[in-house]
Amino acid sequence: MSTAEILSRHNIKPSLMRVMIFDYLKENRTHPTVDDIYKALHPAVPTLSKTTVYNTVKLFVKSGITKMVTIEEQQSRFDGCTDLHGHFICSECGGVFDFETEEPIVSGLSDFEISTHDVYCSGICKNCKKN
Numbered sequence: 001m002s003t004a005e006i007l008s009r010h011n012i013k014p015s016l017m018r019v020m021i022f023d024y025l026k027e028n029r030t031h032p033t034v035d036d037i038y039k040a041l042h043p044a045v046p047t048l049s050k051t052t053v054y055n056t057v058k059l060f061v062k063s064g065i066t067k068m069v070t071i072e073e074q075q076s077r078f079d080g081c082t083d084l085h086g087h088f089i090c091s092e093c094g095g096v097f098d099f100e101t102e103e104p105i106v107s108g109l110s111d112f113e114i115s116t117h118d119v120y121c122s123g124i125c126k127n128c129k130k131n
């Protein structure tokens with residue numbers, strides 16, 4: 001399915017900027033912030049503003065095609081992969097890495113309604129450990 005089709009299926013009008021931002025999220029599994037996305041795409045699209053990036057990723061999150069990763073208090077990161085997976089944050093380089101996790105990841109909440117399902121770990125990534 002093309003990006004434009006995915007967006008249309010979620011009732012999002014596939015404008016050029018929206019397609020570019022969604023493609024960027026799909027291709028860059030680095031969990032970029034709004035700033036990161038803006039800095040990466042702005043050279044190619046000088047008319048792009050940070051507000052557009054912000055509003056676009058908010059729209060994607062609302063539509064369920066992007067996940068917001070709030071692993072740090074100061075900033076939100078965005079993830080084009082919405083399948084269940086955990087996030088590891090490196091305290092040295094600040095990198096956020098995906099790891100596999102299996103359902104069910106919680107027990108003892110059978111009468112509760114769970115709306116978000118996030119697994120976070122932190123430590124030192126393998127690249128930083130080498131140095």
Ligand SMILES: [Zn+2]
Binds near residue numbers: 091093094124125126
């Ligand atoms: Zn690291």
Ligand SMILES: [Zn+2]
Binds near residue numbers: 085
């Ligand atoms: Zn992720």
